[in-house]
Amino acid sequence: MKMDIVASLEAITRVRGVRGAMFVSAEEGLVVAESSMEGIDGAAVAALTAGVLARLTRATEAAGRTAPVFVHLRADGGGLMAVPAQGDLMVVAVTDPEVNVGLVRLEMRRAAEHVA
């Protein structure tokens, strides 16, 4: 199971421009598994992304909408994407600015379905 999870993350990091990917426990903000996160503080990314997603979820629910199924934060130096998965998990990817967002999203959703 652990190898399957890592393999699904590696499918994300194979996309050009993806610097790392991980499964995060959404409730606790802790890293469950990660791939190619060199130079990135995975624990910090996991904690902060889980916090952002929790607040976004509350905001959308307060607005009478369903919880987000894909979150994309864009910055000058790169981007961060998150896809909620089964149960308490979410898939997170850290990317360069120039990346095929559609392809990354596709692989992230596959990874999310893989752990379902």
Add this chain to the structure above:
Amino acid sequence: MRVIEPWVAEPLQRFLTESAARVVLLTTSSGQVVAQHGFTRALDVMSASALGAAIMASTEELGRLTASGASRSLSHQGPSRGLFLAGFDLPQGRWIGLVVYDHDSSLGLVRLFFDRLVEELRVLAPVEQPAREVLAADFENELNASLRSLFGR
């Protein structure tokens, strides 16, 4: 927030803001209170500091017995609130941090910003003063003075 050591106030306030923790208690490893936020009764602070010190002492001894090394932190997730307990070393000696958080935060956020709090405390900590003998009368006086400072009475 109430602090006994003034240099603790700024980093602790930053930790509270960034982690969204509900309750924080900083004590020495013997249970003497250094700072607190979120407690309203002196009795609760005294109980929590004594329990925190006892838990850390027990887990550190357990770590030694099982050769897993000294315990750095432990956490407990309840249905609505989580508890994080960690020991760290300063020039003043070993301190313990007890943090209670709810759904506005997470264990990851608390751990992340608690590590930063410890780094800041290490930078700001005054040079260690020579240890003096602690007498029973002094201990009680200091305990009462600490509680007066923490609760303003």
